[in-house]
Amino acid sequence: MKTSVALHTYLQEQRARVEAALQNVFPVDWAIPERLREAMDYSLLAGGKRLRPILALAAAEAVTGKEETSDRALAFACAVEMIHTYSLVHDDLPAMDNDDYRRGRPTNHKVFGDAMAILAGDGLLTHAFHVASRATDDGVPAERALAVIRELSCYAGLPGMVGGQVSDMLGEQGITSLEQLEHIHLHKTSDLIAFSLRAGGHAAEADERQVEALGRFGRNIGLAFQIQDDILDLTGSADKLGKPVKSDERQHKVTYPYLLGLDESRRRVSELTREATDALLQVGLAKPERLLEIADYLLNRDH
C-alpha cells in the first residue's frame, strides 16, 4: 500500500510543526554557551522522520477527536525527540558504537569533539525534562505532567532505553535467541515509542485503559518498526535510506532477518501491526483512524 495523500500531508504538516517547536526549545533568554547550543541544535535539528513526536500528537488527537487537543501534547513531543536525539549522540561516541556518520552527516562528536558530544547529550537529556514540565503552560494538569515525567524517566531510563542499551552492549557477542533480541529492541526502541503514545494520551486526559492501550499500540509498532529497519538494511536502497545498506551484515549484527529469515520477519511485522491495531479499537478512542494509518504506513515503508 502507498501512503495516502491525506496521510502524507498530515505527516508533512506535523513534521513541520515539530521542527518549528524544536527550534524554540532552548529559551532565548537563557545564558547557554553558544558552542553547546550549536552542538545540541546540530543533532536535534538534523531532520529525521520525527516519528515519536508525531505519534504523541496523533495520540492526543485520537483521544478527543479534536485537532486542537494535540497542542497540549507538543511539549511532550519535543521532550521525547530530545531524549531520542541525546541517545543517538551518546550511542555514536567512539567509546560506544563509534559511528562517523548519521543521516548522511558527520556525527556530533566528529564535529564538536567527544567532550562536547557527551555534554550536549547530557544537556538534551536534562532539558527534555524541563520541556516536559512546561506542558502545564499548555493546559495539562500538574498531576498529568508529573505522571508523564515519571513515565519518561522509566521508558527512557533504567528499566527502559538505558537498560536496553546496556543489554545490547553486553550481549553484542552472544545474542542467540529471538527472546534476547526482542528484549533489547523492546527497550532500545519500543519503550520510547510506547512512551510517546502514552504521553499524548495523558495530554488529552485519557482514562487509564486508553493510556494502556496507546502504550501497547506503541510497543507493538515500535517493535515492528525495528524489524522493518533490519529488513530495509538488507533490502533497501542507500539513496532512500540516507545511509549505507547491509551495514548490519558487515558488522555481524544479529538481526531479525538473521535469526528468522526475511519472510518470517515480514510476517512478524504484519502480526505486530495487527495486534497494535486490535489494542486501539477496544477502548473507545474518539478518532483512532490516524494512528491506524500511521501503523499501516510503517508496515509498508521503503525508507
Add this chain to the structure above:
Amino acid sequence: MKTSVALHTYLQEQRARVEAALQNVFPVDWAIPERLREAMDYSLLAGGKRLRPILALAAAEAVTGKEETSDRALAFACAVEMIHTYSLVHDDLPAMDNDDYRRGRPTNHKVFGDAMAILAGDGLLTHAFHVASRATDDGVPAERALAVIRELSCYAGLPGMVGGQVSDMLGEQGITSLEQLEHIHLHKTSDLIAFSLRAGGHAAEADERQVEALGRFGRNIGLAFQIQDDILDLTGSADKLGKPVKSDERQHKVTYPYLLGLDESRRRVSELTREATDALLQVGLAKPERLLEIADYLLNRDH
C-alpha cells in the same frame, strides 16, 4: 571554630540516613542489567560528604522547625546526589578530565569501561528525575514536585551545571578574570547546592520568599565551598582530603588563590558565608540555626 558535637552528630546521622535511602533508589523489582546496577552503585555509594542531600533535608526542617518535615525532602535529596554523581562519572571520562582516581578509588570508567560509565551516568541522570517524581509518595503536593523537577532541570541543566561544565571546558586555556572563574563555579557547583536548599524548601511548602532566600543561601555557601576547595588543594593534607594536593597547580588550573592570593580568597569565603547567613534570617524560617551551623562548618573545614 571546631564542629560542635551536636552538629557532628547531626551530620553523621543525616549522612547515614541518606546512605540508606541511596541504597534503595533502584526498585528491586525492576529488570536492570546487573552490571549497570553495579556501575551506578559503585559511584553512588562511594561515600563523600553527602553535603547536597543533607542541605535539602536541613532546609525542609528549617522551614517548619519539625524534624519529620525532612522526610518529605528525602526523594529530592537522593535525586540531587544522583545528579551530582552522574556529573562526576561523566567528568572523569577520558574525553573530559581523564581522571583515574576519585575519593581514593579508581574512577568509574577505569573499572567498568568508558561505554558503561557513559550509560551509568545517563542512567543516574534519568533516574534522578524518577526519584524526584516519587516525592508525592511522601506527601509532597504534585505542583511542588513538578516545580522541583523544573528547577532541577534548570540548575542541573543548560543554564546551570551542564552549561557551567561547557564554560569550564571552553575556558580552560583562557580564564583571566575573577568574573569568568566565578561564573563557572556558580554553575558547576553552586547551582546544585542552591537547588538542594530550594528543593528542601518546596518539600516543606515554604513560601516564595523563603524558597528564594534558601536558594541565595545555597548559592553563596556553594561558592564559598568551591573557594575553600581551591584553598584546601593548596594548603590541606592529602590524607584528610583523600586525594593528592596541589593538583590544581600541577594542572595549571586557574583557581581563586591563583587569581586573588590565599588571604583574599579566605576573606571571600567569610564574606560569602556572612551574606548567606543574612539572607536566611530575614524570611521567618522556624529554625534556621542548623543551616547556619552547617555554613559555619563549611567555612572552617580542613577536608
